[in-house]
Amino acid sequence: MQPDSPTLSRRSLLRGAAAVLGGLVIGIELPARRARADEPQASGAAVNAFVHVPAQGPVSLIMPAVEMGQGVYTSQAMCMAEELEIGLDQVQAIAAPPDREHYGHPIFYVQATGGSTTTMAWTEPLRKAGATARAMLVAAAAEAWNVPASELTTEQGVITHRPSGRTVRYGEVADRAAALPPPANVSLKSPDQFRLIGTRAKRIDTPDKVTGKTVYGIDVMRPGMKFAALMASPVLGGKVEHVDQGPALKVAGVRQVVVLDDMVAVVGDNTWAAEQGLRALDIAWAAGPNATLNQAQLWADTEKASEGPGVTVRKEGDAAGKLKSGTVVEATYELPFLAHTSMETQNCTVHVHDGGCEIWVGTQVPGFAQAGAAQVLGIPPEKVTVHNHLIGGGFGGRLEAAPIVTATRIAQKVDGPVKVIWSREQDIRQDMFRPLYHNRLKARVENGRITAWQHRVTGPSILARWLPPAFKDGIDSDAIDGAAEPPYALGDMLVEYIRHENVVPFSFWRGVGPNSTVFSVESFLDRIARQSNTDPLTLRRGMLEKNPRGLAVLNAAVAKAGWDKPVAGSPFGSRTGRGLSLMHAFGSLLACVAEVTVTDHGDVRVTKVVVAADVGRVINPDTVIAQIQGGVVFGIAAVLHNRITFAGGEVEQSNFNDYRLLRINEMPTIEVELLSSQEASGGIGEPGTVIVQPAVANAVYAATGVQLTRMPLDASLLAKSV
Structure with missing residues (x-):
């Protein structure tokens, strides 16, 4: 992309990647290669890579995206079952094995679940898989009865030949169907024919969760399995200098101490024994070069980098020239490192044996997990079997294979299967954090309107490491998403990205780039409104004249609130x-109004949140609403409480006492309104988290006159002087 290219964002990347890579993914000719243990396994004839039809019982649908609480097992099943003409009660969900050829993401190409892209990426491929399977099953029945396929109808997994009254279940012709060549083209239903898509469907994974039948990665039990607790260097990048194993080996149930260069693990008969053995160890650490790392220096280095040269992401007109005169407003906004803190801490069960390796885990990247373990062991990837499980919360933290690599390093020293479990303290302190971001904004305001706009985003690049082909011309499209294509008409525009790396390990975190850019844009607009004596809503409406979808979402939110x-x-x-915010990212438009109360001591209580959303075509409204509600809770904790800081090279936070989540008595009323839309489906896993943060900050600004420029809120700045 040339420096003066008009736009580059996550959405433009998705569109381009889908066009280039889409044909690589919809490979439905071959069956899946592996199914996971300890959970339902695919059975019956493999009509294609996604649909297995047994002679009796539910149809196995191989789910390309991982279920981690976001409801995609149900939405994916709805897409396939819609075209296959079966009910959700006739579906058995099976996690896809590592197999990029058949289950590689249509946008990312690699096999991954993330970026709020599951619905936008998989709706059409899964509908086609269902329609293809139905066509093959109908063709098999027509061949068996020697009648035209056009005379056959399907409903609830039954094929009917109305002229003769004959019927046959899918399972009775599945073997014959699997032997047929798939049709080159299939017709998909029109929206007016939908039975499932767009309806409020009960989640298919709920019953097993309620009854305790669901097996998460942390629940896996294998014959002869041992348990390991680990401790890595408390100083970032530190190494093990000396370990006295004696005290740990005296603990009842402890079997082994595994010493690696950067961590120590204690292996025992159960988790309790392993943890007690770990506490008994006497470990001396060599701190290494990061022993003086501190948070103030990290902030200062990032701020200094923000003043240097950057890469032009979007340039329209002469924003830099216009910003040299007139009424110019300027502000900076900074977002800290954040941990993922999912309910299920990192864990992985590994058994290295007979020249191969088996892994039981919940991961968003089964292919990366397979490759990472293979690299550790020096064996071909096909000798590594990954049994993927439902995940007890991902939030981007399980888009990394690092925990699987760590568990494999330990397991290769252990005879038999071993389950490695991170304590909450290790899960937080050894996380790969959301990056630290810095946003610098300038705007020229004339007669209550913005006529020039400059936005500089400074931070590291996740894509340069995680998906190098997506990092082009020095631009991380995720880091600038929400800045490159804001929903507003802002006059002359200049958007720049400055890549600034530091030594802190970082990863995706629910919302990633838009967390920083949308927060900064929406906070800055409220500052402009206050300084120009304009209502924040009036200011925004005036810039949405050419964006009817954005205006409709905004109007719906403020009316409801x-x-x-x-x-x-x-x-x-x-x-x-009361605070307001609007966003267009992840292919969706959301507006939010938040109401807050601020105590005399500066504590903030969010009392009400209203969100209006246009997410395009909705698969399951209940899932969309639940995702927005969950995202709102996640985002409130981030804006009010959360941060990861470093002192002496160590993470200062360790558990929920100092990395605080929203408590049940702090829950606000959350109201969600979904706008009807026939546009392409957008994402919803992350937008709720993104949109609520600036709305809350703007509400605090309205209540106190103090604007939050560095997360999280500092109560001391809001306290009334006594």
């Missing part, structure tokens, strides 16, 4: 405020 009415009083404090 009662923007023009006073904020209701609260028992938590006398200062109340």
Whole structure:
């Protein structure tokens, strides 16, 4: 892309990647190669890579995206079952094995679940897989009865020949169907024919979760299995200097101490024994070059980098020239490192034996897991079997294979299968964190309108490491998503990206780039509104004249929230405020209104959140609403409480006492309105987290006159002087 290219964002990357890579993915000629243990396995004839039809019982649908609480098992099943003409009660969900040829992501190419892309990426391929399977099953029945396929109808897994009254279940012709060549083209239903898509469907994974039947990675039990607890260097990049194993080996149930260059693991008969043995160890660490690393220096280095040269992401007109005169508003916004803190801590069970390796884990990247373990062991990837499980929360943290690599390094020293479990403290301190970001914005304001806009985003590049082909011309399309294509008309524009790396390990985190860019843009707009004595809503509406979808979402949110009415009083404090935000990222448009109360001591309580969303065509409305609600809770914790900081090279936070999540008594009322849309489906796993953070910050700004420029909120800045 040339420096003056008009736009580059996650959405433009997705469109381009889908066009280039889409044909690589919809390979439905061959069956899946492996199924996972300890959970349902595919059975019956493999009509294609996604659909296995047994003689009796439910159809096995091989799910290309991983279920981690976001509801994609149900939405994926709805897409396939819609065209296959079966009910959700006739579906058995099976996780796809590592197999990029058949289950590689249509956008990322690699086999991964993330970026709020499952629905936008897999809806059409899965509908085609269902329609193809149905066509082959109908063809098999027509061949068996020697009648035209056009005379056959299907419903609930039964094929009917109405002229003769004959019927046959899918399972009775599945073997014959699997032997037929797949049709080159199949017709998909029109929206007016949908039975499942767009309906409020109950999640197919809920019953097993409620009854405790679901096996997460942390639940796996294998014959003869041992348990390992680990401790890595508390100083980033430190090494093991000396270990006295004696005290640990005296603990009942401890069987072995595994010493690696950068960590120590204690192996025992159960997790308790392993943890007690780990606590008994006397470990001396060599801190290494990061022993002086501290948070103040990390902030300072990033701020200094933000003043240097950057890569032009978008250039329209002469923003730099216009910003040299007139009324110019300027501000910077900084977002800290954040941990993932999923309910299920990192864990992995590994058995190295007979020249191969088996892995039981919940991962968003089964192919990366397979390759990472193979590299550790020096064996071909096909000798590594990955049994993937449902995940107890991912949030981007399981888009990395590092924990699987660590577990494999330990397991190759252990005889038999071993389950490695990270304690909550190790899960937080040894995480790969959301990057630290810096945003510098300038705007020229004339007669209440913005006529020039500059936005500089500074931070590391996840894509340069995780998906190098997506990092082009020095631009990380994720880092600048939300900055490159804001929903507003902002006059002359200049958007720049400055890649600044530091030694802290970083990864995707629910929202990643838009967390930083949308927060900064929406906070900055409220600052401009205040300084120009303009209502924040009026300012935004004036810039949405050419964006009817964005305006409709904004209007829906403020109408539902009662923007023009006073904020209701609260028992938590006398200062109340209402804040607004709008975003267009992940292929979806959302607007949010948040109401807060601020106590005299500076504590903030979010009392109400209203979100309006246009996510394009909706597969399951209940899932969309639940994802927005969950994202809102996640985002409130981030804006009010969360941060990871370093001192002496060590992470200062260790558990929920100092890395605080939202508590049940702090839950606000959350109202969600979905706007009807026939546009292509967008993503929803991350937008709820992104959109609520600036709305809350803007509400605090309205209540106190203090704007948050570095997350999280600092209560001392909001406290009333006594």
